[in-house]
Amino acid sequence: MKSPVTLIHTALLSEAQPIIDALDLRQYETRPYHIFRGSDVVLVTSGVGSENTRRALRFVLESLSVDAAVNVGIAGCSDDAIPIGSLFVGTVPDSHPFSELLPSLPLISFDEPVRHLDSPDSVLVDMEASAFREVVDPMLATGEGVVIKVVSDHLSDAVLPKKQVRRLIGENLRWIPLVIPSRSKLDGLRDTKSFRLLHADDRFTLWKASRLWRMTHQETRQLIDMALDFRQWGELPLSQLLDSFLWPGDSGTGDAISPFPAVRRRWEELRNSPRTYPLPAGEPIPETRRKAPAVHEASAPLGLGRCPVASEQTRCCNLFTLDAVEGCVFDCSYCSIRSFYNPDHVNFHHDLGTKLSGLDLDPGKTYHIGTGQSSDSLLWGNRDGMLDALCDFAHQNPNVILELKTKSDNVDHLLRRSIPANLICTWSLNTPAVVHHEERGTPSLEQRIQAARRAADAGILVGFHFHPIIEYEGSKENYEVVYSRVQDAFEPSEVVMVSLGTLTFTKPVIKAIRESRIPTSILQMPLTEAAGKLSYSLETKTEMFSHAYRCFSEWHEEVFFYLCMEDVSLWEPVFGRSYRDNDAFERAMIGFYEEKIREKRLSHR
Numbered sequence: 001m002k003s004p005v006t007l008i009h010t011a012l013l014s015e016a017q018p019i020i021d022a023l024d025l026r027q028y029e030t031r032p033y034h035i036f037r038g039s040d041v042v043l044v045t046s047g048v049g050s051e052n053t054r055r056a057l058r059f060v061l062e063s064l065s066v067d068a069a070v071n072v073g074i075a076g077c078s079d080d081a082i083p084i085g086s087l088f089v090g091t092v093p094d095s096h097p098f099s100e101l102l103p104s105l106p107l108i109s110f111d112e113p114v115r116h117l118d119s120p121d122s123v124l125v126d127m128e129a130s131a132f133r134e135v136v137d138p139m140l141a142t143g144e145g146v147v148i149k150v151v152s153d154h155l156s157d158a159v160l161p162k163k164q165v166r167r168l169i170g171e172n173l174r175w176i177p178l179v180i181p182s183r184s185k186l187d188g189l190r191d192t193k194s195f196r197l198l199h200a201d202d203r204f205t206l207w208k209a210s211r212l213w214r215m216t217h218q219e220t221r222q223l224i225d226m227a228l229d230f231r232q233w234g235e236l237p238l239s240q241l242l243d244s245f246l247w248p249g250d251s252g253t254g255d256a257i258s259p260f261p262a263v264r265r266r267w268e269e270l271r272n273s274p275r276t277y278p279l280p281a282g283e284p285i286p287e288t289r290r291k292a293p294a295v296h297e298a299s300a301p302l303g304l305g306r307c308p309v310a311s312e313q314t315r316c317c318n319l320f321t322l323d324a325v326e327g328c329v330f331d332c333s334y335c336s337i338r339s340f341y342n343p344d345h346v347n348f349h350h351d352l353g354t355k356l357s358g359l360d361l362d363p364g365k366t367y368h369i370g371t372g373q374s375s376d377s378l379l380w381g382n383r384d385g386m387l388d389a390l391c392d393f394a395h396q397n398p399n400v401i402l403e404l405k406t407k408s409d410n411v412d413h414l415l416r417r418s419i420p421a422n423l424i425c426t427w428s429l430n431t432p433a434v435v436h437h438e439e440r441g442t443p444s445l446e447q448r449i450q451a452a453r454r455a456a457d458a459g460i461l462v463g464f465h466f467h468p469i470i471e472y473e474g475s476k477e478n479y480e481v482v483y484s485r486v487q488d489a490f491e492p493s494e495v496v497m498v499s500l501g502t503l504t505f506t507k508p509v510i511k512a513i514r515e516s517r518i519p520t521s522i523l524q525m526p527l528t529e530a531a532g533k534l535s536y537s538l539e540t541k542t543e544m545f546s547h548a549y550r551c552f553s554e555w556h557e558e559v560f561f562y563l564c565m566e567d568v569s570l571w572e573p574v575f576g577r578s579y580r581d582n583d584a585f586e587r588a589m590i591g592f593y594e595e596k597i598r599e600k601r602l603s604h605r
């Protein structure tokens with residue numbers, strides 16, 4: 001039984017040589033054609049022209065069972081603006097990996113060299129591709145015959161030296177991992193989204209390493225994750241790290257020592273070293289990296305849910321959530337919303353007032369309801385009457401404490417209308433460095449504080465979430481400045497709460513962050529198991545939360561401080577108090593909020 005192989009065809013031996021070296025192929029025949037073999041690859045050089053291509057391919061295919069075929073070579077290009085050395089594939093189906101991983105251009109084959117082409121569009125010109133497709137396409141599934149061309153000239157008369165041809169092909173071997181089996185554990189990972197998102201250099205080097213070292217499936221998967229991390233963190237990429245090891249003659253025997261331990265040590269060093277957040281003076285906050293999303297009407301019925309990140313292993317305030325909007329256009333690198341909703345879609349509940357009036361609430365129960373779990377509460381303003389509907393809902397239900405949580409400075413509509421005392425606005429705050437690097441597209445720290453100040457001036461109770469507190473070089477001093485700025489700007493009588501929390505990731509969120517490929521070092525931290533998730537160690541959390549609480553010493557008696565979704569064991573060392581269960585925590589919080597609201601109502605009589 002014939003073993004399926006990948007067939008590679010080139011016209012010139014100089015085009016083939018870099019591929020032969022990369023795949024460690026051995027010459028099998030020289031007549032009538034140069035044929036080179038590996039365990040899963042056969043390469044044939046045919047000579048220039050369509051007829052030579054047909055004859056060589058038919059000769060080889062008489063004795064081969066081929067599951068994929070690739071024509072590789074140099075080509076002229078009609079567009080002078082396209083640089084020499086650019087890599088393109090011929091037009092392929094949308095389902096083929098090349099459709100998203102490598103650029104495509106139309107290709108025309110001629111029987112004679114072409115020095116001029118009247119075409120309004122950019123096209124490639126060669127002498128073999130059409131004959132290649134004529135022979136291999138009838139034998140393969142759709143899309144398995146691929147043509148790959150490197151631009152060598154702009155339809156000039158010059159004949160390229162063999163050395164230059166080898167260089168052009170050798171610098172463009174990024175397509176190899178997409179079609180050639182690796183003979184390793186990488187084979188089972190090549191179709192994963194993470195592998196497909198790797199930089200082309202990392203993909204090729206990882207593929208090459210997988211042929212040389214006996215790495216396990218787990219090691220290979222971790223190398224893919226590390227490659228994405230190195231790129232996001234702005235560090236030396238995996239391709240350069242692996243190339244720094246001596247390749248053992250490209251023998252593919254696996255006898256050399258695997259580089260995995262050394263690469264992992266470097267990754268661990270970076271994770272355990274404080275990240276740096278340079279913030280050039282006067283540099284504006286970067287815009288969001290995301291495109292504007294499509295807007296849809298939410299199809300699910302409106303209802304009250306529980307906090308989506310609640311856990312039995314952490315202390316939770318039993319918050320009810322109200323998803324008036326699902327999705328966000330702020331581009332915070334650490335946000336878990338990206339793992340819950342499609343980041344390119346935002347869903348609104350139209351006729352929100354009618355839906356809110358239909359909620360089944362117990363008049364004898366006090367509800368603490370938040371609207372900032374699936375989107376930003378103020379970002380959208382009064383779109384479709386949303387803020388008016390929420391204010392009316394709070395006014396009609398005095399047993400509801402309605403919390404609008406936000407990073408936005410969009411408070412204009414709230415300030416134009418009467419706000420019930422049981423509606424509070426809370427701002428998520430962070431240092432300018434974190435805002436700059438990890439909260440793209442959001443208002444600056446000062447803009448948020450000024451928005452909260454305007455709300456407080458209008459008689460709205462406000463609160464502040466320092467969540468996530470992030471460790472980086474100089475972070476302790478930076479947070480002290482922020483804590484001081486907040487206390488300078490507000491009287492404790494205006495503030496109902498301050499919450500503290502830090503980075504806590506689920507595995508799907510980590511995966512979503514890596515696959516976003518945005519420049520961020522948010523995952524450059526020592527991740528420790530924490531209540532089924534990954535976060536800082538308890539020792540680190542105790543220090544960062546205790547520091548924050550100490551900085552607010554003058555507010556301790558007049559503002560409700562709490563830890564948001566943190567381990568139960570942290571409460572006593574941070575606050576000197578704890579709650580026996582979530583219900584006790586909820587009663588204490590609601591009781592404090594109700595007293596603040598009562599005082600606010602009395603002050604406005």
